[in-house]
Amino acid sequence: MDKNQPIGVIDSGVGGLSVLRALQKTMPHEKFLYLGDTARAPYGTRSRETITAFVAQMTDWLEQNGIKQLVTACNTITVLGTDVIRGAHTFPVIGMSKAAKEVLEATGNKHIGLMATDFTVGTGAHRREIQAADPSAQLFGVGCTKFVPLIEGNRFGSPELKEAINEYADALKAKEVDTVILGCTHYPFVREYLQEAFGPGVTIIDPAEATALQAKADLEARGLLRRSGKGSCTICFTGDVGLGKLLAERMLDPAACEFKQVKL
């Protein structure tokens, strides 16, 4: 492998762009190749078998495109387990951080909320990791099923989104959480609305930055980090590129990215 190969980044849709933003900030000289399966999002309500099959298609495509590292910028794929990434891939896989350290530093009353897909909440992966670090911490998970279709559909500011935000925030407020993990990479798209619904007393943690630091540490350890030269970013979607680009503008400078449609 050589350092000029791209870093592959995958998600079910546009959510992983919130992680791509953190990756670019942390590693500005890298070349990124993003693949969002927008034609088949959401993944979080699908079965383990279906998600596994979709992920295999994505990773095969990225392998053909010569990536040096894969970042699964999707909690659902991460908690499914990196071993589902089929074949003898040569690249290492960096999953989404659970941000246990950041969360435990932020919480005062140890009542922690997790907003994620049903799939992610159902695995208990965040609870296990946080309670391994502090057994007295309590984690309350809410499957926020309505968010991804509304975000992928560019329905920001719609009454449906407002209603969903209040519904999920109220469920966690009832548990008196003081810290909330955004356990789905789509949710940073609605972070401001969430902060408004929770109020200033609740700290929202986005694990994107911790994930980007892990990706950087892996490249450094393997001598594959680009330390100079211009970075680049190619964003591929399996669905409508016009809509994808519109949504990408909420996270990145679209002028600095190339957009493409791909068929898996």
Ligand code: DGL
């Ligand atoms: N953005 C994804 C995650 O972090 C997946 C959302 C979905 O497709 O349901 O879980």
